[in-house]
Amino acid sequence: MKIGIYQFNPEWGQIEKNINNIESNLEKHRDVDLWVLPELCTTGYQFKSRQELKERAEEFPGSHTSDKMQKLSSRLNTAIILGVAEKSGSNLYNSAAVYGNGNFKGNYRKIHLFDQEKKCFDSGQQSPGIFDLLGVQVGVMICFDWIFPETARSLALQGAQLIAHPANLVLPYCQDAMVTRSIENKVFTATANRFGTENRTGQKLTFTGKSQVTDIDGSRLGQLSQNKEQILKVDIDPARASQKSINDNNDLFQDRRTNLYTLDK
Amino acid sequence: MKIGIYQFNPEWGQIEKNINNIESNLEKHRDVDLWVLPELCTTGYQFKSRQELKERAEEFPGSHTSDKMQKLSSRLNTAIILGVAEKSGSNLYNSAAVYGNGNFKGNYRKIHLFDQEKKCFDSGQQSPGIFDLLGVQVGVMICFDWIFPETARSLALQGAQLIAHPANLVLPYCQDAMVTRSIENKVFTATANRFGTENRTGQKLTFTGKSQVTDIDGSRLGQLSQNKEQILKVDIDPARASQKSINDNNDLFQDRRTNLYTLDK
DSSP: OEEEEEEOOOOTTOHHHHHHHHHHHHTTOTTOSEEEOOTTTTTOSOOSSHHHHHTTOBOTTTSHHHHHHHHHHHHHTOEEEEEEEEEETTEEEEEEEEEETTEEEEEEEOSSOOTTHHHHOBOOOSOOOEEEETTEEEEEOOGGGGGSHHHHHHHHHTTOSEEEEEEOOOSSSHHHHHHHHHHHHTOEEEEEEOEEEEOSSSOOEEEEOOOEEEOTTSOEEEEOOSSSOEEEEEEOOGGGGSOOBSSSSOBTTTTOOGGGOOOOO | OEEEEEEOOOOTTOHHHHHHHHHHHHTTOTTOSEEEOOTTTTTOSOOSSHHHHHTTOBOTTTSHHHHHHHHHHHHHTOEEEEEEEEEETTEEEEEEEEEETTEEEEEEEOSSOOTTHHHHOBOOOSOOOEEEETTEEEEEOOGGGGGSHHHHHHHHHTTOSEEEEEEOOOSSSHHHHHHHHHHHHTOEEEEEEOEEEEOSSSOOEEEEOOOEEEOTTSOEEEEOOSSSOEEEEEEOOGGGGSOOBSSSSOBTTTTOOGGGOOOOO
């Protein structure tokens, strides 16, 4: 499976322009099986108010952006996972929309909102889920979900071979932490981060780029720069993530001592 | 609180020599409040058989080694956490014995045994626990426990401000992963690793040294070399680990979505 990450600098509020940008760049790489794009990559990141967000959020499926991505996925015969602002009834979610070869496959709604996001977005109310894309079990989490080891762990225990991770990272820790997420769960990870800055709310944010794909032993199979528009393409064999033994005597999942952990506090 | 780590190369089977070595080195540093020493640092690491281990394991408390460490802890007015081979009835554990200012405080028995350890040791049957040392809440885990995020998480959720981590590391991943353990739990960690090699069982092991102390944001407060006998002393303020907020809107513990995790599989 060839994973593609498109790291770019979305223009705030310019949904059509960002979509066109995504389309033209992805279309140049017909060999990619699964694209991972950054968090909120059609709208931009900072919203001054819930109202401002509400005016730009869309339904997935059923909206202009969703239709465009579904068709792009069909045209390229590829899977696409991208971060979007989702409207569902009166709720507004920081979501990842998932398309597989022309079909809308579902959304993951971010369950751990970061900082000011709590003022505009609703938290997802469903467990992080697994999507079957080309026969590969792909778990999806978004940005700040990384800091909670339970997110990647939940996905891996449900069978994720690859964790697709749209992000708008501003803290410097995540890229290295995702190495640990790979090692402890023996999964591939693909973090699609944006670069650039936003300063719409008085809080200047600089996004850290360095999108990456990690192998099941945590080694980096590729990493992009901190502040350039770039595409990363990496071949992985997802089946390598299916068995969790690391030597003749240890299996990372069978060795868990679930009755001795105290995780409910 | 001043943490001391004594990184050394224990001589296999030479318990008395290793104890004398520990005593003479710790006695040079009277300013240390809490010492962390490597895993199995009185006996050495590789046992050819359970019988060979049984002949060298001791009771904690109540054995020669335990008495020596208890007295050392009293003489130096310090806490000491060290890895030992523990005999308890017919069971044999890879344990950390904990002493506080002349008192035996308890053992932690490793719950995730690594590779060949499974052939000689019994797994601990109790949850990783917290020890009150000088008013500081110290969680203890041993070596391979690091790869299971549930271990450090369980300790932190029970109130650990510092995770003391005796180790005999042979894989290259742990020291970086402990940075992630600090960040995700907002705790201090002190990994006391050994260096040197052992080749008693036909499987040559090279221990990776690089003992370290990490701050609550994952930054390294100090790290030793890969293959030298060294002492690391670091001052920490354990109270900084007690509150888990990282900005005005996020608290790493309150933000956990425990009802959405699937960790029982």
